[in-house]
Amino acid sequence: MKRSSDRGFNHPVSCEITSRAEYMNRRELLRAVAGGAAGLTLAAWAARRSLALPVPGGSALKGIKSVVPGAQAADKISSMEEATTYNNYYEFGTEKSDPAASAHTLKTAPWTVEIEGLVKKPGRIAIEDLLKLSAMEDRIYRLRCVEGWSMVIPWVGYSLAALIKQVEPLGNARFVEFVTLADPVTMPGLRSGVLDWPYTEGLRMDEAMHPLTMLAFGMYGEILSNQNGAPVRLVVPWKYGFKSAKSIVKIRFVEKMPATAWHKVAPNEYGFYSNVNPDVDHPRWSQATERRLGVGSGLFAKRLPTLRFNGYEEQVGQLYAGMDLAKNY
Amino acid sequence: MNKLLLNKAAKPLIFLLCLLPVVWLTYGAFTDGLGANPAEYLVRATGDWTLRFICLGLAVTPLRVTTGTPALARYRRLLGLYAYFYVVLHLIAYSLFDKGFELSDIVHDIAKRPFILVGFLAFLLLTPLAATSTARAIRAVGAKRWLVLHKLVYVVGGLGLLHFFWLRAGKHNFNEVIVYAALIAALLGWRAWRAFAQQRSHHAALVGLGYRQHKRDGGLPQGAGG
Numbered sequence: 031m032k033r034s035s036d037r038g039f040n041h042p043v044s045c046e047i048t049s050r051a052e053y054m055n056r057r058e059l060l061r062a063v064a065g066g067a068a069g070l071t072l073a074a075w076a077a078r079r080s081l082a083l084p085v086p087g088g089s090a091l092k093g094i095k096s097v098v099p100g101a102q103a104a105d106k107i108s109s110m111e112e113a114t115t116y117n118n119y120y121e122f123g124t125e126k127s128d129p130a131a132s133a134h135t136l137k138t139a140p141w142t143v144e145i146e147g148l149v150k151k152p153g154r155i156a157i158e159d160l161l162k163l164s165a166m167e168d169r170i171y172r173l174r175c176v177e178g179w180s181m182v183i184p185w186v187g188y189s190l191a192a193l194i195k196q197v198e199p200l201g202n203a204r205f206v207e208f209v210t211l212a213d214p215v216t217m218p219g220l221r222s223g224v225l226d227w228p229y230t231e232g233l234r235m236d237e238a239m240h241p242l243t244m245l246a247f248g249m250y251g252e253i254l255s256n257q258n259g260a261p262v263r264l265v266v267p268w269k270y271g272f273k274s275a276k277s278i279v280k281i282r283f284v285e286k287m288p289a290t291a292w293h294k295v296a297p298n299e300y301g302f303y304s305n306v307n308p309d310v311d312h313p314r315w316s317q318a319t320e321r322r323l324g325v326g327s328g329l330f331a332k333r334l335p336t337l338r339f340n341g342y343e344e345q346v347g348q349l350y351a352g353m354d355l356a357k358n359y
Numbered sequence: 360m361n362k363l364l365l366n367k368a369a370k371p372l373i374f375l376l377c378l379l380p381v382v383w384l385t386y387g388a389f390t391d392g393l394g395a396n397p398a399e400y401l402v403r404a405t406g407d408w409t410l411r412f413i414c415l416g417l418a419v420t421p422l423r424v425t426t427g428t429p430a431l432a433r434y435r436r437l438l439g440l441y442a443y444f445y446v447v448l449h450l451i452a453y454s455l456f457d458k459g460f461e462l463s464d465i466v467h468d469i470a471k472r473p474f475i476l477v478g479f480l481a482f483l484l485l486t487p488l489a490a491t492s493t494a495r496a497i498r499a500v501g502a503k504r505w506l507v508l509h510k511l512v513y514v515v516g517g518l519g520l521l522h523f524f525w526l527r528a529g530k531h532n533f534n535e536v537i538v539y540a541a542l543i544a545a546l547l548g549w550r551a552w553r554a555f556a557q558q559r560s561h562h563a564a565l566v567g568l569g570y571r572q573h574k575r576d577g578g579l580p581q582g583a584g585g
Contacts, residue, residue, distance in 0.1 A: 112395040115394070115395060116394060116395030116396060124530065124532045124534075126394065126395070126396070127394060179396055179399070222532075222534065224530070224531050224532050225531065295531045296528070296529070296531060299529060312529070313472075313474075313529075314472055314474040314475075314525060314526070314529055315472070315474075316468070321396065321398060321399070323395045323396055324395055329388060329397050329398055329401075329456070330455075332459060333457075333459070
């Protein structure tokens with residue numbers, strides 16, 4: 031295999047990733063407990079947990095190692111258990127543990143993604159075709175949440191640019207809007223008025239076309255679990271996590287900057303760009319540092335300094351040349 | 360109920376019950392049972408329990424009067440001191456997990472962020488209340504002044520609520536905030552209503568007795584309701 035040390039990234043040691051066997055062991059245990067061995071209360075709890083986790087076997091999604099610059103973060107990878115049980119997915123509840131407990135109701139097949147707006151080739155693309163549109167790549171990205179925590183996640187997918195090129199946007203398409211699923215039957219969180227459903231997000235065309243911006247279909251070598259945004263989600267590693275819309279049903283090409291979900295409810299707190307920036311604080315907390323989760327560093331681990339553009343400045347900094355990032359937060 | 364509360368074992372039992380959250384949090388912290396972000400969990404949980412104990416403390420007098428259970432008064436100090444215990448844990452958790460005990464960082468954060476400032480202010484205002492909880496302190500301060508001083512807990516309740524509201528405003532999630540706000544509003548509203556009713560009946564009594572000319576500004580001393 032060709033070494034890519036010229037890119038300046040060390041590849042993670044595979045032993046740092048929670049092994050599949052170890053992960054499955056835990057799930058077996060949960061299932062045993064769910065079987066009733068430990069009393070009714072515990073059983074109910076464990077059943078919810080075992081249901082929420084991805085179905086073992088038959089769900090592998092393999093990719094080839096991505097050669098996109100910046101796509102192989104050298105950081106220690108967060109454990110799959112943490113990444114699948116600590117989620118913000120408000121359609122399934124506002125607590126971090128809610129999505130893992132309730133997202134099993136999400137129906138990811140059949141699934142189509144509608145392409146509309148300013149493109150030459152609008153239409154509906156079935157998830158099966160989307161999966162085949164470009165070669166699946168393994169990419170390791172840092173994920174920084176606006177709340178001040180971060181994880182390192184191995185995604186499987188490809189650059190959004192591959193899809194955009196295929197649908198041929200018109201010259202006046204300056205932004206891309208992402209609309210996500212809002213199904214009141216399967217998503218209990220829609221009953222709350224926390225956000226204006228459906229959850230929508232948006233990117234400027236050059237951001238959407240950047241090779242680091244990816245459509246993800248899997249993580250940890252498996253298809254995405256529901257609570258992580260199955261069957262297809264966006265991952266934009268240099269922006270706060272909420273920009274990476276989950277369970278996408280519509281991609282719309284537009285001329286004007288689209289309204290985005292969090293910006294609509296709190297415009298002074300969440301901007302359109304939402305690039306990770308240690309120098310621009312959230313009104314109620316500092317963004318200078320972050321707590322890295324799922325790497326076994328323990329309760330008393332020091333917080334890490336947050337990097338500009340989440341450490342992807344070399345790759346994406348030029349997109350914002352001349353822009354006042356404090357103003358365009 | 361009154362009899363039960365007067366039982367010798369009741370107070371130690373309630374003391375231990377109030378300690379359960381901290382036992383459970385400690386156990387969780389050592390057994391990896393607080394989820395993926397245990398530090399945040401500890402900061403949030405100690406804040407939640409502070410607010411709960413403030414509500415419990417504020418509920419004592421209304422419950423005592425409306426249900427006719429004088430024995431409840433024996434638990435007011437205990438609940439109030441537990442509110443302080445949990446706010447101290449909350450402050451320690453924030454200082455340690457969020458700020459790594461960097462004093463300059465903490466001071467900077469308090470000065471810069473109204474959200475933190477309001478929470479810190481609530482802690483400061485609760486401190487003299489905890490410090491004057493003993494019978495000796497009540498004598499030293501004087502019962503009348505002590506009563507006025509301890510009305511600060513109403514302000515603390517409001518500040519705690521604002522602190523919690525601001526936290527949740529970031530995620531536009533007000534369900535729990537509304538529950539606490541309704542509870543605190545009811546507990547304080549009951550006091551306002553009672554004070555108003557007492558004022559009126561007192562006034563009416565004076566008028567009825569022909570004391571109109573002698574009505575003084577202050578009226579009779581208020582009951583030690585709190």
